[in-house]
Amino acid sequence: MSSEAAVKEQQKVRIVVVHNGVPFELEVSDHAAVQSVFSRAMEHFGTTGQANYALFTEQNAEINLQQSLRDAGITDAQRLVLRPREVRSGVKS
Numbered sequence: 001m002s003s004e005a006a007v008k009e010q011q012k013v014r015i016v017v018v019h020n021g022v023p024f025e026l027e028v029s030d031h032a033a034v035q036s037v038f039s040r041a042m043e044h045f046g047t048t049g050q051a052n053y054a055l056f057t058e059q060n061a062e063i064n065l066q067q068s069l070r071d072a073g074i075t076d077a078q079r080l081v082l083r084p085r086e087v088r089s090g091v092k093s
Contacts, residue, residue: 013069017041019082034072035065041082056081
C-alpha cells in the first residue's frame with residue numbers, strides 16, 4: 001500500500017469530550033492514539049495533575065488509551081466522558 005493510499009484510509013473524526021457537563025470538541029485522525037485525545041482533554045480542562053482520570057464512553061465503559069480511535073471503536077461525532085475512575089476498596093465482603 002502506498003503512503004498516499006494510507007493517508008486516504010485515514011479519516012478525520014470529530015469527538016466531544018465532556019467533563020463536569022462542559023463539552024470540548026476536537027478533530028483528530030481515526031488512527032490517532034486515544035492517549036492523545038485524553039492528554040488534550042486533560043490539558044484543556046486543567047486536570048493534568050490528577051491521577052485517577054480516564055476516558056469513558058457514554059455507556060460508562062473505560063476506553064483503553066493505548067488503542068487508536070479506530071481500534072477502540074470511536075466514531076465521528078461520538079461523545080466521551082472525562083472523569084475519575086471509581087474508587088474500589090480492597091475490602092472483601
